Amino acid sequence: MKNKFKENVTDGVKDISSYWKIILIVFVVVIVAFRSVYFISEQKNGVVTQFGKVVRVDTAGMHFKAPWQSLQTVDITTHGTGIGYYIDDDSQDFASDEDGIMITSDFNLLNIDFYMEYKVSDPVAYLYNSEAPEEILENIALANIRTVVSNYTVDEAMTTAKGLIEQEVKEDMVKSLQDTNIGLSVQNITIQDSEPPTEDIIAAFKAVETAKQGADTAKNNALQYQNEQIPKAEAKADKIVQNATASKEARIAEATGEASKFNKMYEQYSMYPEITKKRMFFEKVEEILPNTRVIITDGQSKIILNDGTTAKNSAISDEVEGE
Known part of the structure; x- marks a missing residue:
């Protein structure tokens, strides 16, 4: 009876010993897993070292390391x-x-x-x-x-x-x-x-800065005025040039016409110089005295002509007949 009791006690002690061994093993495994598994956030990097030597640098995510390895995290945000x-x-x-x-x-x-x-x-x-x-x-x-x-x-x-x-x-x-x-x-x-x-220097520099801003404003206003006036001046200059060009062309045309008229008159003069002289004289008299009654006589003719036109035509006729 006593031997059987001793055997039961011995078996119980062995069971308890095995139970604690299992608990110890599980505890060790949990500790190892806890020290070996880690997570790195997006804002950090993990530096793993082993016996003082850097093994690797881990970025965001889940990672594993040996229990004897160390981990330091570094914030990489700005x-x-x-x-x-x-x-x-x-x-x-x-x-x-x-x-x-x-x-x-x-x-x-x-x-x-x-x-x-x-x-x-x-x-x-x-x-x-x-x-x-x-x-x-x-x-x-x-x-x-x-x-x-x-x-x-x-x-x-x-x-x-x-x-x-x-x-x-x-x-x-x-x-x-x-x-x-x-x-x-x-x-x-x-x-x-x-x-x-210092406050005094601050006030002085603020005054200088204000003056410079005023100078910049005046400069900008001057540039704006310049940009407004230059196109106006260029337009005015173009108008003057155009008017001068038109005047030049008109004068050239007028001179060309006068030259052509003179050439035609010269041709007539070359053919009938005396008649042409008298005609030019009578035309000039009509031009100078358009509304004046003119009596022209040669001093020998018995017929007194009443106006320049009749006298001119008569004189011209006499000249032609004389020739």
Whole structure:
């Protein structure tokens, strides 16, 4: 009886021991599965390392790794930061800091603020090539901004050259980031504001800017007036040319007619010079004295002619008969 009881107890202990072994195995499997299976979101990349060495970089989706491998995720979305200003935690307003004060090529001080957008371009370099990549990025941005702004006058940096400054700063930062290889890339950098550091200078520069805007307005008005007057002047000149051309053609036609008339008269004169002379004389008298009664006599004729026409015709007839 006692032996049988001992056997039952022994069998029970063995069953309990097997049960806990199964639970332990299941627990180990769950832990391994939990550590081996992971998900990466669209906004991140996963860097898998094994004994301090990078194995691979995973993008969005479900992935597997060995339990002894480590995983670090990196946010790859675009981030923004201010350079030369910060957001006051108490008032939530923008406040300038000393980093925004630059010196220009004409040795003036200018408070200029930039907004920079950047993102992680290389997760491995971002994690392991530097301890503080964002801080290095801001220092690179400040260095390049100061260099570029120093090539422009204070007036240019505040007005016409903002686009050029932004473009040059971005190009220089791209080169600097390639050299340092901290795993970050600049997406965009823009000037938020630029003004002199004191109130008096701010007022003076605003007055200058207003004057320049007035000059631009006057220039535009002058160009508009020029564009309006030039077509009018060209149209007037064309009209004058056309009138002159028409006058020239009329004068040429008139001269041609007069020349033709003269040639015909000369032909008649060549044939009958005396008769032609008298005719020309009588025609000129009629032209000069159209409404005057004229009596013409040769001093020998007994017949007195009453008008120039009769006298002319008579004289012409006498001349023809005489010949």
